[in-house]
Amino acid sequence: MVAINIDRFVKRYGALEVVHDISFDIEEGEFLVLVGPSGCGKSTILRMVAGLEEISGGELRMQGVRVNELSPKERQVAMVFQDYALYPHMSVEQNIGFSLELARVPKAEREAQVKRVADILQIGHLLERRPRELSGGQRQRVAIGRAMVRKPQLFLFDEPLSNLDAKLRAEMRGQIKRLHQTLKTTSMYVTHDQLEAMTLADRIICLFDGHIAQMGTPHDLFDRPANVFVAEFIGSPTMNIVPITASKAEGRTVLTLAGGGEVSLPDGTALPSLTNDGNVLAGIRPEHLSDTPTPGATARIEGVIDMLEPLGSDILVTMQVGGATLTARCTDKGQFQAGQNLTLHFDPARLHLFDSKTQMRLG
Amino acid sequence: MRRLNPAAILMLVPTHLLLLVVIALPSIYVFWLSLNESTYGSDLTFVGLDNYVTVLTSSYFWRAALNTLIVVNAVVYIELLIAIGMAALFLGGVRYPKIMFAIVLMPYAISEVVGVLVWKIMLNSGSGVLARTIESLGFGMFNWSVSPPLALSVVTLISIWHHLPFTFLLIYAGMLAIPKSLYEAARIDGATPWQEFWRITLPLTIPAILISLIFRFVFAFRLFSEVWLLTAGGPARLTEVLAVYLYQSGFKYGEFGTASATGWLMVIGSLGVASIYLWAMHRRMLKGND
């Protein structure tokens, strides 16, 4: 069932339009993540849904009813802010219970509700403290508690983890995921961290400059990026994208790199129909490049090792090939040295091709 | 404790010397004066606490003290309320904010004496524009110069007008420092604008309010030019405030000893008031309440 319709959203600040005609739905109970680089309009869309930002154009429907004109409270949304926005002069208990207090919930019931939420979040022992006496992770939990206690129709998160260190971020990410699996509240989550998006989302919307670049499951975006932007944004380390020319020679397809290097594709590789006389962009993820031939028909590409970045068990190998730079993620057995010649292998099915002008995916 | 290095001490010396010369030494000298009988052209005669007794048994002193108490409290608290209201208005957004801001700050840029004299002219019974307006509205003759309560009300009004920008600035700055996201969180929690003010803005402005109270009480205690220029303490010394009383004893009656004693009594009084608020602030800090 569709819980939320975002119908042709437009946001203007004066003459400046920052969100351009964006539409999508959120299913009941779904965890939707908006991801994109800084300034692409993620927060703006979230805040339009929350009711903190006026909707310049388009319609917001919740359970099929237009709510553009309703206040945040009437929309029954709860929000977790990036800087937590805890009330500094109130205790943790008052912070969590504030919305109930404003709604004139009797004291006894309010305390019970706050206690229930605090126990789920394991902050029951902190109820008397003030926000500034809490660690970052504890503050984050209080902020989530404050949102949870209202039993909202929709949870909104605006980069809730970006102020935490890497370890705590991973931990809180897990906690948010578990919470959602228990509560099943429809959620909309904004982040610029593609890893957070991949791990949390049922569905991801990747935004670029106020437009939707792609919408789909984490797998869709990772395996079949719709354009160069998504291909480069999702996945770490970033996908290698190089301009190539594809041509047929003696019935085989040969990909020629701009600097002259060649990629030989195995027989029978089917490429999508190409545009611009075969001048296209080819993309391959570093983890899909290997220094050892994999079973089956693989494509090969030769070059010279330029730089090595050990990651522990893996190593990032940067290779110069015919004027282009490729990065591969390989298992580190100490076999690499800068300046060496290297042949990398890949499964042609892992190759992504994009139109060099429109930057859109081919095939 | 960390030891100060000689260079640091050397750099602090000029300021400390200046404070010593313009504040500490005169205060000590005035205290010494307050223990002596002294007037123009005569040597000091040590009289112990006699001057304090004279002052504290003078009905004029008590009249002035009472006037000061009433006017200072009226000025400080009314001014505070107006400043909070105006700051809240500005925070909510006003039209033409820059122009409005300039208008609000204007009185502070006007010389105190000029300001008081202009008010005096405007309030001049029978000819002043404000006095005539009041009279033509049917309130009768606006003859504040013969009515001590009315005269002190005018003093209060002018004093508030003149110092409001200062209090407003302190409070407004305090309110501006409150993060916007707190208001957004409150709106999501379902707070009305009125509740936002009472539950978010006001509690978080209390440190600024305490600071402005301390400043204003100490400043207002020195209240002088408004009274001196408007009534000079009259009629019949009924509108004197402490600073006017001090001035009269020192420069009209030439009794430097009693004037000095009055000065020290005023210092003790204003320190007393300030310490109440400092104590309140200190307690908030200990509780971690800011």
Ligand SMILES: Nc1ncnc2c1ncn2[C@@H]1O[C@H](COP(=O)(O)OP(=O)(O)OP(=O)(O)O)[C@@H](O)[C@H]1O
């Ligand atoms: N009040 C405003 N007036 C004018 N432009 C604004 C305003 N608020 C935001 N913008 C612009 O709108 C665009 C989108 O802003 P938004 O805050 O939604 O970005 P974001 O995707 O959340 O970025 P970040 O990851 O940095 O938070 C930005 O280009 C920003 O400059």
Ligand SMILES: [Mg+2]
């Ligand atoms: Mg943002």
